[in-house]
Amino acid sequence: MMRKIPNREYPYYKVPEVETIRELACFAKNEGSDKTVFYRGKDNEEPITYGEFYSMVESLGTFLLNKGLKNNQIAVLGEDSTEWCLAYFAIACSGNVIVPLDKGLSKEELYHSISFTECKAVFYSKNSEEFADYFKEKNPDLLYLCMDGIYDNVQEGKALIEKGDSSFADLVIDKNQLAAIVFTSGTSGTQKGVMLTHYNVMSDLVAAAKHVEQIHTMFFLPFHHTFVWTGFLSCFATLADGHVCSNMKRFTSDIKRFAPEGFELVPMAAELIHKNIFNSARRQGKEKKLKFGLKLSRFLMAIGIDKRRDIFKDVIEQFGGNLSTLVIGGAAMDPQIEKDLYYLGFNPAVGYGITECSPVVTTNRIHYFRFGSVGKPIPCCKVRIADPDEEGNGEIQVSGPNVMMGYYKDEEATKEVFDGEWFKTGDVGHFDKDGFLYITGRKKNLIVLSNGENISPEELEIKLSHIPYVKEVVVYEENNKIVAEFYLDEENDPKAKEKIDADVLAFNKSMPLSKNINKIKIRDIPFEKTTTMKIKRYLIKK
Secondary structure: OOEOOOOOOOOOOOOOOOOOHHHHHHHHHHHOOOOEEEEEOOOOOEEEEHHHHHHHHHHHHHHHHHOOOOOOEEEEEOOOOHHHHHHHHHHHHOOOEEEEOOOOOOHHHHHHHHHHOOEEEEEEOHHHHHHHHHHHHHOOOOEEEEHHHHHHHHHHHHHHHHOOOOHHHHOOOOOOOEEEEEEOOOOOOOOOEEEEEHHHHHHHHHHHHHHOOOOOEEEOOOOOOHHHHHHHHHHHHHOOOEEEOOOHHHHHHHHHHHOOOEEEEOHHHHHHHHHHHHHHHHHOOOHHHHHHHHHHHHHHHHOOEOOHHHHOHHHHHOOOOOOOEEEEOOOOOOHHHHHHHHHOOOEEEEEEEOHHHOOEEEEOEOOEOOOOOOOEEOOOOEEEEEOOOOOOOEEEEEEOOOOOOEEOOOHHHHHHOEEOOEEEEEEEEEEOOOOOEEEEEEHHHOEEOOOOOEEOHHHHHHHHOOOOOEEEEEEEEEOOEEEEEEEEOOOOOOOHHHHHHHHHHHHHHOOOHHHOOOEEEEEOOOOOEOOOOOEOHHHOOO
16 A cells, blocks of 8 residues: 655755756766766667767867857757757857757748857758758858767767867856857747856756656657756756657657656646547547546545556556656646646646746645645745735746846847846746745736726636637637637537537636636637747737
8 A cells, every 4th residue: 555645845856066067967977977868879779878978078069169169159950859969068068059949930030040149050950951951041151060960070079089189178167158048939929039057057957856856758848948958957967867759750659668757748738648548538438437547546645545556557558657757837737637647647747937047937846736836936046926916916026046147139128027136927926825836827918808807818718628629729808808719629529619609608607707708719720839839829819
């Protein structure tokens, strides 16, 4: 019989107090030289140890310095891969600045990012050759490096070291040195280049790794986003190993082959996992059994008995058999789905972050959490609620060493988001009596009615998404009316369009009059999203 660990605070995990990305790489080389960190090869059949990886970083860094690249911006464009991580470390550890690019953008938008940040070189994958060819036409003077040939560059750098080139070894990295310029995801239609120093990234990493233990993890979020950096950098702090899933086509085979213990994912991906579990049970005629198992799991957990993974062994086997931890962040999470995943045998560690804060601000811990919250502040930063209303909701503001230097070439925008030392996130939320943070919406998304009442669309969207056949929904204001625009799952429920009016009417009856949906719109295609699966809200009214 397994007892549930009490839901209360417990000691932080021990991690090295590193201040630069170079220090992190050196720590992993010295403490875990023979341990596996990543895999490479066509089928990820070849393990790479921390010692081997550092040697590659040193060689590639030497290659870059020999090409005259020092204190320069270097772009990286391509799908997730071990080679992407290698480029990341080599750029940062050679004193250069990484500019990660979103491969979901157009070639014009990508070239703007490269020229705006004054990049001197571009790493690109073979699948991104079309973009690279366009860049070369626009600026042939940049150094273009295909990541499919990155190990040839490593060998060139290794040969230079053997001939006595010590430029990489002699280089000193200051913790306040710029390490990355990261463009925000653009859900509002405007992108800004967030400047992060080595210490910004490392202070956040160290604090986050103290909150949530890093285990054998599979990564499949886009690497241009800082959320996933916390995961693969944490491997180096805890000497865990990670598997990079390059695309969703490989997801099913990779998960069975590598049997990870943890995932990092955005809420929409967690919701897809949840829906797939229930849809699979429905197709197999096991839905009643699944729902009974959930009731049994809740009952047993309420009396301190954890038999979740025994009850749902078949479900967990679908994910390789070892999956236990789901690190979730990037958008609002439906508390009901979070609870279901927990009682199915997974441990959702829901957190909150923003690129400007490197990015993690708060996390729930595996054994200290509150459903519906995004956890407590990680130990490197302070969080406050500015100008709270009668319910305690106000703008979330953050202070600490993880907060960015500012926006690249945009002093005015930088001044706008700071109140002294406090960064104004633009997100709205409140703390409970135990210090757990709850996000209630985004300041710029608030619907302000003619009577002055503020309505959070995110709150209504989460509730409306409980309608079984609703795939996606966005709520917004139009002519002082609250509009709900739906993308429905007509494949599994052909009568969805016929039922939606009655179900929204039932929803309205359960809500205060001010939060009633006044107009329904149905769309035939999914909402356009960023590569981190956030809906681009600014495109909807257009």
